[in-house]
Amino acid sequence: MPGINIKKERISLAHxxxxxxxxxxxxxxxxxxxxxxxxxxxxxxxxxxLPSTALIFTSDSFTVNPLFFxxxxxxxxxxxxxxxxxxxxxxxxxxxxxxxxxxxxFSFSDLERIMASMAREAEKCGIELACGDTxxxxxxxxxxxxxxxxxxxxxxxxxSPERIKTGxxxxxxxxxxxxxxxxxxxxxxxxxxxxxxxCEGLTGLFNAVKRFGDKIHFMRDPTRGGIAHNLxxxxxxxxxxxxxxxxxxxxxxxxxxxxxLTGMDHLYFACEGRMLIICSPDISRSVVSALKxxxxxxxxxxxIVERPSGSELTVEMKNGKERILKELDFSLTPRIC
Amino acid sequence: MPGINIKKERISLAHxxxxxxxxxxxxxxxxxxxxxxxxxxxxxxxxxxLPSTALIFTSDSFTVNPLFFxxxxxxxxxxxxxxxxxxxxxxxxxxxxxxxxxxxxFSFSDLERIMASMAREAEKCGIELACGDTxxxxxxxxxxxxxxxxxxxxxxxxxSPERIKTGxxxxxxxxxxxxxxxxxxxxxxxxxxxxxxxCEGLTGLFNAVKRFGDKIHFMRDPTRGGIAHNLxxxxxxxxxxxxxxxxxxxxxxxxxxxxxLTGMDHLYFACEGRMLIICSPDISRSVVSALKxxxxxxxxxxxIVERPSGSELTVEMKNGKERILKELDFSLTPRIC
Numbered sequence: 083m084p085g086i087n088i089k090k091e092r093i094s095l096a097h098x099x100x101x102x103x104x105x106x107x108x109x110x111x112x113x114x115x116x117x118x119x120x121x122x123x124x125x126x127x128x129x130x131x132l133p134s135t136a137l138i139f140t141s142d143s144f145t146v147n148p149l150f151f152x153x154x155x156x157x158x159x160x161x162x163x164x165x166x167x168x169x170x171x172x173x174x175x176x177x178x179x180x181x182x183x184x185x186x187x188f189s190f191s192d193l194e195r196i197m198a199s200m201a202r203e204a205e206k207c208g209i210e211l212a213c214g215d216t217x218x219x220x221x222x223x224x225x226x227x228x229x230x231x232x233x234x235x236x237x238x239x240x241x242s243p244e245r246i247k248t249g250x251x252x253x254x255x256x257x258x259x260x261x262x263x264x265x266x267x268x269x270x271x272x273x274x275x276x277x278x279x280x281c282e283g284l285t286g287l288f289n290a291v292k293r294f295g296d297k298i299h300f301m302r303d304p305t306r307g308g309i310a311h312n313l314x315x316x317x318x319x320x321x322x323x324x325x326x327x328x329x330x331x332x333x334x335x336x337x338x339x340x341x342x343l344t345g346m347d348h349l350y351f352a353c354e355g356r357m358l359i360i361c362s363p364d365i366s367r368s369v370v371s372a373l374k375x376x377x378x379x380x381x382x383x384x385x386i387v388e389r390p391s392g393s394e395l396t397v398e399m400k401n402g403k404e405r406i407l408k409e410l411d412f413s414l415t416p417r418i419c
Numbered sequence: 420m421p422g423i424n425i426k427k428e429r430i431s432l433a434h435x436x437x438x439x440x441x442x443x444x445x446x447x448x449x450x451x452x453x454x455x456x457x458x459x460x461x462x463x464x465x466x467x468x469l470p471s472t473a474l475i476f477t478s479d480s481f482t483v484n485p486l487f488f489x490x491x492x493x494x495x496x497x498x499x500x501x502x503x504x505x506x507x508x509x510x511x512x513x514x515x516x517x518x519x520x521x522x523x524x525f526s527f528s529d530l531e532r533i534m535a536s537m538a539r540e541a542e543k544c545g546i547e548l549a550c551g552d553t554x555x556x557x558x559x560x561x562x563x564x565x566x567x568x569x570x571x572x573x574x575x576x577x578x579s580p581e582r583i584k585t586g587x588x589x590x591x592x593x594x595x596x597x598x599x600x601x602x603x604x605x606x607x608x609x610x611x612x613x614x615x616x617x618c619e620g621l622t623g624l625f626n627a628v629k630r631f632g633d634k635i636h637f638m639r640d641p642t643r644g645g646i647a648h649n650l651x652x653x654x655x656x657x658x659x660x661x662x663x664x665x666x667x668x669x670x671x672x673x674x675x676x677x678x679x680l681t682g683m684d685h686l687y688f689a690c691e692g693r694m695l696i697i698c699s700p701d702i703s704r705s706v707v708s709a710l711k712x713x714x715x716x717x718x719x720x721x722x723i724v725e726r727p728s729g730s731e732l733t734v735e736m737k738n739g740k741e742r743i744l745k746e747l748d749f750s751l752t753p754r755i756c
Contacts, residue, residue, distance in 0.1 A: 100643030101747040127477035127508045129574055137474075140464035141516030141569060142552045145560075171464045179478030181567040183520070215479045215567075219754065223482075223562040230518040230552075230567030232478060237466055306437030410438040417556065 093188045098218025107216060111193045112180075115201035116211045128212035130177055130234075138173035138235040140164060145228050147417040149196070151268050153260075153279035154354075156229055157200035159419060162354055164233040165207040165283040166303040170357065172292075173235030175207055175285060180214040181230040186221045196227070207283035209233065239292055243319035245299040251366040252324060252385040253359040255287055255378040256280065257332045258309055259351025263340050266415045272343065277336050282355030290376040291369055297362040298369075304358055305419060310349040310395065311410040312358065313385075317394035325404075326385035326397040349397065350410050352418050360387065430525045435555025444553060448530045449517075452538035453548045465549035467514055467571075475510035475572040477501060482565050484754040486533070488605050490597075490616035491691075493566055494533035496756060498540040499691055501570040502620040503640040505546075507694065509629075510572030512544055512622060517551040518567040523558045533564070544620035546570065576629055580656035582636040588703040589661060589722040590696040592624055592715040593617065594669040595646055596688025600677050603752045609680065614673050619692030627713040628706055634699040635706075641695055642756060647686040647732065648747040649695065650722075654731035662741075663722035663734040686734065687747050689755050697724065 097107045144160045154162075160180070168175045180200070184193070204211060212234075257280070264279040266272070284303070291298060300320075304312040309331070317324045326349075333348055341348040361369055366383055373381035385397075395407040434444045481497045491499075497517070505512045517537070521530070541548060549571075594617070601616040603609070621640070628635060637657075641649040646668070654661045663686075670685055678685040698706055703720055710718035722734075732744040 095753050096748070099753065101648065103748060127475050127504050127510075127570075127572075129508060130474050130476055137467050137571075138464050139467055139514060139516065139549050139571060141518055141550045141567075143518040143520050143554045143567060145520060145554045145556050167464050171466060173464075177476060179476065179569045181478055181480040181518075183480050183482060183565055183567075212476050213478045213569075217480045217482045217754075219482050219562060222559070224565070225556060225560040228520055228561070228565065230478075230480060230520075232516045232550075232569035233464075234474075234476060234571070235464075311438065411433070411440060416432050416436065417554075 091190050093184055093186065093190060093193065093218055095186050095218050095220065098184060098216055104216060111190065111197050115197045130212060136237040138168050138171045138237055139232065140167040141232040142167065143228060143230040144419055145417050146265065146419050147225060148268055149226050151264055151279055152276040153264060154281035155196050155199055156227060157196035158203045159281050159354060160229040160231045161200050161203040161207060162281050162283045163305065163419060164231040165209055165285060168233050168235035169284055169288040170301045170303045171235070171237065172239030172241040172301065173237045175209040175233060175235045177212040178209050178231050178233045180211055182216045183224050183228040184216065184218045185224045185226050186218055188226055203283050207285040239298055240296055241298055241300050243300060243316060246320040246322060246360050246387055247299065248322060248387055248389050249363050250299055250360050250387040251363055251383045252313065252387065253361065253369055254309065254382060254384050255357050255373050256380045257334045257337065259337050259348040259353060260334060261354040262308065262351035262415050262418050263337045265418045267340065269415065272340065273336065275336065280353055280355035284355065284357055286376055287357055287373065287378065290372045291359065294361065294365050294369065297365045298359065299362065300360040302358045304353050304356055306352050307410045308350040308352055309358065310347065310407040314395045314407060314409050321390055323388045323391045323393065324385055324395050325388055328397050328399050330382050331384045332380040332382055346414050349407065350414060428527050430521055430523065430527060430530065430555055432523050432555050432557065435521060435553055441553060448527065448534050452534045467549060473574040475505050475508045475574055476569065477504040478569040479504065480565060480567040481756055482562070482754050483602065483756050484562060485605050486563050488601055488616055489613040490601060491618035492533050492536055493564060494537035495540045496618050496691060497566040497568045498537050498544060499618050499620045500642065500756060501568040502544040502546055502622060505570050505572035506621055506625040507638045507640045508572065508574065509576030509578040509638065510574045512546040512570060512572045514549040515541070515546050515568050515570045517548055519553045520561050520565040521553065521555045522561045522563050523555055525563055540620050544622040576635055577633055578635055578637050580637060580653060583657040583659060583697050583724055584636065585659060585724055585726050586700050587636055587697050587724040588700055588720045589650065589724065590698065590706055591719060591721050592694050592710050593717045594671045594674065596674050596685040596690060597671060598691040599645065599688035599752050599755050600674045602755045604677065606752065609677065610673065612673065617690055617692035621692065621694050623713055624694055624710065624715065627709045628696065631698065631702050631706065634702045635696065636699065637697040639695045641690050641693055643689050644747045645687040645689050646695065647684065647744040651732045651744060651746050658727055660725045660728045660730065661722055661732050662725055665734050665736050667719050668721045669717040669719055683751050686744065687751060
């Protein structure tokens with residue numbers, strides 16, 4: 083009887099109503115994958131013991147479309163986004179919350195795939211799911227699944243825009259724009275070859291650079307708006323100018339081809355597994371070498387912080403001319419995260 | 420030119436895309452109302468200093484339908500739900516995050532009304548908005564507005580189900596089931612008189628009872644599933660039985676009428692401004708008196724914790740007979756929170 087099977091394999095409104103069926107959903111799709119002790123108590127809130135007093139608190143919603151894409155899915159992306167936001171504030175990730183808003187009729191198997199990959203990424207990144215909430219809305223009232231996460235971390239690096247100095251190098255751990263290119267390609271079907279998102283939690287990268295301590299001045303994960311929009315914002319906040327060398331910015335062949343075909347600029351494409359690191363000039367080579375040893379073989383110095391000039395951010399092109407990079411009004415592809 | 424006005428008064432996809440238009444939206448609709456210093460930095464994350472080590476971390480999504488209802492709206496409800504979850508763990512509320520998922524075309528003026536009432540309730544409850552995120556999805560891909568919040572509090576009362584003892588009284592601060600009755604009535608239009616939700620953040624109540632310290636054994640805000648479902652869960656977790664006296668449970672005339680007309684049990688109706696307090700018997704009268712002085716004139720002892728019997732939760736009816744109250748499979752009204 084197919085009707086019955088479909089019912090069992092699909093999430094209903096009652097699964098989000100807070101009673102026994104919600105407990106079943108949580109047991110079947112969430113606790114099966116997340117085994118932390120704090121979450122296990124299954125209270126409305128978690129009580130957590132923290133040794134330090136300076137905490138990082140971050141929050142993001144994820145509405146990425148499509149839910150599954152080469153290199154990741156909405157759940158993996160939610161963990162990476164939460165973890166990378168904490169790291170970019172100089173914090174060790176500790177705990178996260180997860181709120182699910184599920185459309186009635188969503189399949190249990192898709193939810194399980196998403197939860198399993200979230201749990202894997204969370205374990206890899208050293209963050210523990212502490213609390214969460216599950217709502218189900220009627221068919222047509224959301225787009226499959228939305229996930230909201232908050233994260234808590236302990237600040238261990240003293241980084242802030244005020245610490246950025248003239249002469250500091252700007253380092254990135256890999257190629258530009260792969261997340262947005264992958265989502266754009268999935269939506270448009272422009273290239274038949276799959277383009278893979280760089281979606282990745284960067285705790286390993288952070289652990290490799292945090293030994294440089296106070297010599298790390300600033301970090302930022304260049305998500306929406308990519309390298310250009312984010313560095314523009316950093317230049318404004320620090321009251322400096324930043325100049326990039328185009329030839330030194332690593333970029334994949336497919337991303338470049340997509341940018342050229344569409345007339346878009348890959349420097350504005352969102353990344354989800356990249357970190358911009360601004361540090362003291364004397365550790366520049368050591369940081370790049372530490373990143374390479376951690377597996378980021380294309381880590382590079384891509385620019386330098388300069389005294390404030392008329393324009394906040396410039397890039398030197400192949401022909402030696404300078405191009406001014408401005409703030410982005412809105413991102414190029416809708417619902418990339 | 421009405422077309423242009425409509426465009427200006429409606430939120431577009433570009434307002435959620437992370438660029439200059441997102442900043443405009445945040446400035447116009449959020450920062451205008453929330454003036455905390457932590458949020459003002461407008462970073463992706465907040466850095467917060469905390470004097471204590473035992474933290475409460477809670478998280479909820481709000482998908483209530485309708486967005487506006489007598490006594491509140493989705494934003495006020497989000498603050499109350501977050502604050503009351505922290506209080507119910509014995510914590511002083513400190514910081515919260517706010518993630519907005521907005522449907523393209525949602526009106527700026529509705530968003531402003533919601534933000535203004537969130538900010539008012541947050542100030543009243545002593546919680547500061549620390550960080551947040553704004554996403555906009557295409558028309559038809561969400562239901563107006565969803566809000567996800569996480570909250571952080573400092574644990575100041577040592578409450579847990581294990582501390583509940585035989586003989587402890589069960590106290591409530593007011594009438595049962597008004598939130599769910601209000602939402603049900605809005606959806607069904609059953610009564611032409613407005614029924615008002617009890618939606619309220621209970622920091623004032625918490626401040627009035629926390630001086631009783633260790634003599635407060637347990638607290639719980641009876642949201643989804645109401646008094647009955649929540650007390651059933653508490654009985655199971657504490658390994659005790661709880662018996663209620665029906666005639667002592669305060670309930671409004673309208674709520675009772677709605678329950679009788681629909682055949683539903685108001686003891687399972689969600690409350691959003693009520694707290695169940697289980698305490699040492701010797702402070703029972705002092706707690707009720709403290710609640711009354713704080714404005715909760717209908718505060719009452721509604722039951723008592725007993726040695727484990729065959730049934731976790733019972734209520735004595737008017738005719739003197741006992742009725743067994745079971746766990747609720749799913750809540751009676753969809754999308755009440």
